[in-house]
């Protein structure tokens with residue numbers, strides 16, 4: 413007789429309430445926010461910074477797979493099958509027949525994308541998993557204000573038809589980098605993706621506003637929302653309630669409270 417215990421495995425996102433709409437998920441929890449606080453603090457440099465980024469992404473990617481990916485019922489013999497016909501796991505698993513593409517937005521997104529790629533390969537059929545690469549830089553003017561994002565080169569390994577397309581990038585600041593990358597896929601890469609997912613450690617209200625306007629189909633999972641430069645009336649309100657007044661970017665488009673330029677610190681290259 414079959415045990416139905418794992419026929420419908422419950423999973424519920426633990427997320428912070430907000431008014432940014434159904435495509436935004438703020439999924440920080442006490443454990444991850446502690447690690448992220450450490451990652452953002454002044455004394456955290458190599459090798460600890462990469463260790464923390466990898467740990468945080470390992471968790472975030474699993475959360476996204478649990479929440480977004482389809483499941484499938486399986487009956488898989490265990491090693492005990494040689495001793496008893498009851499040696500079978502019967503229940504749900506993540507459907508391995510799913511296409512997934514993770515995009516390395518170099519440079520801060522390089523390690524996060526590698527973590528995502530490795531985890532996807534252990535979860536779905538590796539033949540269906542791919543990693544693409546985009547060299548991307550925020551462009552600044554003479555006053556060091558960000559004026560846009562530029563693609564310096566890309567290696568795109570094929571189409572994205574019916575694929576989950578993941579953009580794991582630690583900082584969502586102005587949203588320029590993500591919007592440029594998503595537009596490039598929509599304009600130049602063949603196929604209709606099943607879902608476009610942005611996986612961030614920290615996002616700003618400005619980032620969410622830009623993404624939701626330019627690419628409302630993108631689903632954002634972020635551990636933390638930073639709106640530290642907002643006027644006093646914003647603090648204490650539910651995120652998104654006073655969206656137009658919320659501010660998380662300084663004059664140079666760095667996130668506040670933030671954690672500095674992750675790409676710079678992770679690569680020890682201050683350019």
Ligand SMILES: O=P(O)(O)OC[C@H]1O[C@H](OP(=O)(O)OP(=O)(O)O)[C@H](O)[C@@H]1O
Pocket residue numbers: 517518519520521548549550551558561581582583584585586587588589590619665673674675676683
């Ligand atoms: O939302 P946006 O304003 O576009 O900014 C965020 C981008 O900047 C950071 O990267 P990184 O430090 O690697 O690159 P940079 O040289 O573009 O600052 C970050 O990881 C994003 O890719």
